[in-house]
Amino acid sequence: MLAVAGVLSTVVLAGAAAVDASNSTSGATPRSKLTVTAPAAPGGGWDLASREFQQALRGDSIVNNVQVVNVPGAGGTIGLGQFVEFGDDPTRLMMTGTVMEGAITVNKSRVNLENTTPIARLAEDYQVFIVPADSPYRTLQDFMAAWKKNPHSHAVGGGGLGGTDHLLAGLAAREAGIDPKEVNYISFAGGGEVLTALLSNTVEIGVSSYNDFRDQIEAGNLRALAVSADRPVPGIDTPTFIEQGVDVSLPNWRGLVAPPGISDAQRQELTDIVTEGTRTAEWEDALTRNKWVDSLLTGDEFADFIRQDQLRVNTIIEELGL
């Protein structure tokens, strides 16, 4: 019995090695081996999403061997530039999202998401407008009124230029009747720095991921004025912009794309794999832990979504004068 097991495992190992060796040719299938490019440094947002999805695919043995490769830099456009070179390799996926759409336009990247094959949008989270607890602004209307009167005297703190925080500030300014170029936007390296800038009264208002500040809001150190979701989110007490009469929504979505040259059958196979991955207990658990909201969208609907979202992002970036 033992000998049989030994022989079997040897065969399996040899088989796996053969698959590995033939990776560069068309021999490998997405079910045997899948490599996910995280176009960010270890610990970044896309890295986290990629590794969580890796766990989901591994957990239920949907794919035998899932690897995550980090290609950081330039808002993910370095990773994108490398990824489109994979041509017709059906064993590759890349994590992407709103931030990359901004970076493509701001960095004038020579490739964009049109050069990839969209597979699925997975999940989204939201940005908030926040003020310190002792701020005179109690509601979004309070701030918008003051902002409109003298846009430049209200410093707005948030993440990198052309990122979701900056885009949201621009969209809100436009709704308030302010030229987005007039926004006195101060960019910081991440939510932690935005938080100190708020607490030291460097900036009057901050824009950042709701999840970064969830505890600070609950502890009463910060007050959230509005959240960027398009409809009220269960578990988030803060009203949306739309609910408060400001027609702005900007979910920060994350999704997977495949290389440009794959066949329709391969695209369907990858879509099936990803859809199965989102149905695992591991992925459910990841959504809960990271406070992501499930927003699965596949096929041509996802492709249309990217096209429209990219256009919207381009417009606002142009208005922001980047």
Add this chain to the structure above:
Amino acid sequence: MESLGNLGDGFLTILTPMNMLWVLVGALLGTAVGVLPGLGSAMAVALLLPVTFSLDPIGAFIMFAGVLFGGLFGDSTAGILMNTPGNSTAIAGSIEGHRMAKSGRAAQALATAAIGAFIGGILSSVLVVFFAPSLAELATLFGPAEYLALAVFAFVAISAVVSESVLRGLAALVIGLAIALVGVDGMSGAARFTGGLPELFDGINIVVITVGLLALGEVVAVAARRGTTEDLRVMPSTGRLWLSRREIRLAMPAWLRGTAIGVPFGIIPVGGSEVPTFLSYGTERRLGSRRADSMFGKGAIQGVAGPEAAGNATAGTAMGALLALGLPTSATAAVLLAAFRQYGLQPGPLLFERASDLVWALLASFFVAMTVLLVLNLPFAPLWAKLLKVPRHYLYSGITVFAMLGVYATSGKVLDLVLVLAIGLLGFAMRRYGLPVAPVLIGVILGPLAETEFRRAMAVSEGDPSVLVSSPITIILYLVLALGVTGLLVQRARNRRRARTPRAVSS
């Protein structure tokens, strides 16, 4: 005293054989990663994240504490032995440390670094245990104007002491500032000196610059001097394990001063431990120059003790800031923040209430990890020092391989390999023509900080420069700076007069 009781509970939680094993694994792994040039503990923790998924949170965080402090203990080892600091936090300590190693005192330099790391880490952890919430308040006092004042202060305080010749020092500083300009400007989004290459949009990684200037520059310089009269032999280490009483007397105040400098920097986000380590180096060098028997330039033990203690003290309070405020003030802290989220925990004001058993276990594991690391590192110091007995052509080709490997592992970009070679040649040219290398690194670290904070301050104040001196902190910093510079000028003038007088007598 409630903190003490909680900490006691924390020790009870973690002092199990299994958890001790995790500490040990983390410490060894962290040391290994720290020794390799370019690989920092941030990366080690990030790569470990998926592995620790199957552990319970306490076991995982104890292991992370081991990795974090292991990296900080280990990064000075390569810097001292081969002038290839494993991480930018070890640059300042390597300046004198490598000179000590060259003069046959490698084991003592390594021991000084290990004890310094221990003292800095332990003292800052004690502060975190008792004052975490009030330490966090400090962060709210610092706005862009205060950061700018701090950067200017550090610029002058450090530059004034690292170079004998003011002109050469300034030239090197300008090289550093120029390198730091490469990349997309964070305030306007304009690409500067990138040549249109997207790979350069994020600037040139500090790892590339450090490894190129220090490690490769040194390798080429050594190779170029082979067989000439300048061919400096590295003296064999004496292998003496313990520091002499005289050495301890020199190092002890430096350890404590370094800790005092490092502690506040952990809370304010000014780019990790580089600034405090250099400030501590500057302080020690200034104080050392007052002594008749100053060893600076030839391997001063204070030059190792101060920066190492400062680096670890910063890391200790950075963890405090992460736990109490949810503020990641260093790359490693940012990765640990992600680790907390993996377990559904959000560091911040509510963490102490929601997961107090975990927090106190983590704090207790700091103490355990550092004790384990000291016990591991001290006996290994003479063993590490034996590495210098490897024939130099093997040793330096080994350094080159590991340096390039480290650079490639950090980013995975071929361009970085080209850059590191180019910067290595620059480092060689600077050595050849007697330009100091340290001011380049100071320019690279402080330049962007000063620029960004200045522009942020001006943006917030809508162009009103009075904001730069609008708070007590800024005024005090500039006053101290003015006093220091005046004192230095008076001293120089007096020295010059003194130097002139005897000549007048003899003629």
